[in-house]
Amino acid sequence: MSVSLKSKVVWITGASSGIGEAMALAFASEGSQLILSARRQVELERVKEKCLKLNQIEVTILLLDLEDANSLEAKTMEAEGLYGHVDILINNGGISQRDRIINTDLSVHRRLMEVNYFGSIALSKFLLPNMIKRKIGHHVVITSAVGIISTPFRSGYAASKHALHGWYDALRSEHYDDDIHVSLICPGYIRTNISYNALMGKGEKQNSMDNAQENGMAPEKFARLALKAIKSKKEEVYIGGFKEKLGIYVKRYFPKVFSIMVRKMSVT
Secondary structure, three states, X not given: OOOOOOOOEEEEEOOOOHHHHHHHHHHHHHOOEEEEXXXXXXXXXXXXXXXXXXXXXXXXEOOOOOOOXXXXXXXXXXXXXXXXXXXXXXXXXXXXXXXXXXXXXXXXXXXXHHHHHHHHHHHHHHHHHHHHHHOOEEEEEEOXXXXXXXXXXXXXXXXXXXXXXXXXXXXXXXXXXXXXXXEEEEXXXXXXXXXXXXXXXXXXXXXXXXXXXXXXEOHHHHXXXXXXXXXXOOOEEEEOOHHHHHHHHHHHHOHHHHHHHHHHOOOO
């Protein structure tokens, strides 16, 4: 069953570029009321203008740093105050990684968990009481194919995405009777700048585009497919190229074969 997104209040993190920007435009086309969050004001203003050109909707910018744990409860209250509630949270903000375990400082692993895992679950937890009270709420988590499988050079990133699956599967089961929905959306390679900002072993950015990323799916196509899954309240969806999706199923049914495959896989 597909639901209408018209006038729904949608809060999107990581909305200043890439998947978040594409999702903002997709929801704008549906007539949703938007809260756009990220750290970069100028880029959020640019995305806001693009949304307003698509549709006569309300779009509000709310600056947000997922790494600033002490600010997240207040930011959630601010988001709820903008329109009185939040119907759908799109937990999209995050950072990636590109280095071997032996080269990666523990501080980098902690930062990946702080942003990708703790930042996301904090927003969901702080939104939950009002969602339960209203009996309306949808938590959409943009995880990754590596939330199910793992590849070289992404140990901390994969761990943070695996953790999201564990927490949100529990949220879904605990609050089914409260009409709280959870959709885990797992992208493969999407053509964004995520690899530019990926963390190396000492915390520095990679500052280059992976070949796999450059040849990945367009974010606009990803957003269309993700929106379809959200409207249908799908629990878990894989969106990407054939090889990424194949890897998920090989890992599930033939784990030893996957172990051989992943050692030979080009992941940058």
